[in-house]
Amino acid sequence: MAKIIGGLTTSHVPAIGGAMARGVQNEPYWKPFFDGYLPVHKWLDEVKPDVAVVFYNDHGLNFFLDKMPTFAVGAAPEYHNADEGWGIPTLAPAKGNLDLSWHLIQHLVDREFDIVTCQEMLIDHAVSLPLKLFWPNGCPVTIVPICINTVQFPLPSAKRCYALGKAVGEAIASWDSDKKVVVIGTGGLSHQLDGERAGFINKPFDLKFMDSLVNDPEWATKYSIHELVEKTGTQGVELLMWLATRAAVPGAVRKVHANYHIPISNTAAGLMALEAV
Numbered sequence: 001m002a003k004i005i006g007g008l009t010t011s012h013v014p015a016i017g018g019a020m021a022r023g024v025q026n027e028p029y030w031k032p033f034f035d036g037y038l039p040v041h042k043w044l045d046e047v048k049p050d051v052a053v054v055f056y057n058d059h060g061l062n063f064f065l066d067k068m069p070t071f072a073v074g075a076a077p078e079y080h081n082a083d084e085g086w087g088i089p090t091l092a093p094a095k096g097n098l099d100l101s102w103h104l105i106q107h108l109v110d111r112e113f114d115i116v117t118c119q120e121m122l123i124d125h126a127v128s129l130p131l132k133l134f135w136p137n138g139c140p141v142t143i144v145p146i147c148i149n150t151v152q153f154p155l156p157s158a159k160r161c162y163a164l165g166k167a168v169g170e171a172i173a174s175w176d177s178d179k180k181v182v183v184i185g186t187g188g189l190s191h192q193l194d195g196e197r198a199g200f201i202n203k204p205f206d207l208k209f210m211d212s213l214v215n216d217p218e219w220a221t222k223y224s225i226h227e228l229v230e231k232t233g234t235q236g237v238e239l240l241m242w243l244a245t246r247a248a249v250p251g252a253v254r255k256v257h258a259n260y261h262i263p264i265s266n267t268a269a270g271l272m273a274l275e276a277v
């Protein structure tokens with residue numbers, strides 16, 4: 001059976017792509033952010049996952065307001081990245097893992113998750129940038145992207161995203177394969193890009209949330225979506241991806257590394273690597 005080696009969570013601010021393209025990772029603004037990934041590179045070199053299941057939120061690129069699935073699972077042979085207009089370079093397509101996609105889809109439907117299955121799916125900065133941050137020299141893993149709606153209300157609750165993550169973890173563990181799987185969650189942490197509270201950041205909440213993922217993973221499920229928006233900002237609610245990721249890694253975890261840096265763009269940038277024990 002497949003093995004879940006752990007979870008990786010990171011912010012996905014589009015400006016990261018521009019910084020990588022310009023090669024300014026060592027400039028004072030960017031260094032505390034990019035340095036955070038070095039211990040994760042070391043860990044990935046040791047554990048060498050074959051496949052990544054990626055919880056992310058689309059930003060209006062593949063799904064728009066006319067058709068907005070709550071949960072969507074990719075089942076495509078490859079996932080093309082498309083520039084959304086942020087001026088970031090268009091990164092190479094990511095290779096899909098069809099066998100795991102269909103196994104996951106079957107398991108999730110059996111567990112009564114009414115998902116949308118996508119045999120064509122464009123990915124945006126929420127998938128392409130984390131893959132580039134974790135594997136700057138080229139992505140060695142095939143992927144299964146799982147999209148959670150954080151764009152158009154109503155959003156799925158934290159409790160529901162946790163349950164989805166748990167079911168995804170069960171599905172991976174029952175996949176008849178000798179592959180090593182890492183679960184990735186991208187988004188957050190606290191940020192609000194628009195409106196009266198633009199620039200809103202809540203460091204105490206972010207740190208408490210990161211802490212909870214190690215030993216008390218269900219902690220954030222006690223909050224409603226409106227409470228999470230209040231505490232973390234309208235886009236901070238992307239932390240649902242981190243919650244689903246942690247839920248997918250069964251049992252106890254060892255914190256390999258964490259980094260938290262304010263600000264990148266308008267965002268509290270966070271990173272965690274958790275190893276399944």
Ligand code: DHB
Pocket residue numbers: 012013014015059187188191193235238264265266267
């Ligand atoms: C920013 C952050 C995001 O999560 C995103 O999707 C777009 C922009 C930002 O901070 O600029």
Ligand code: FE
Pocket residue numbers: 012059126187188235238
């Ligand atoms: Fe985002």
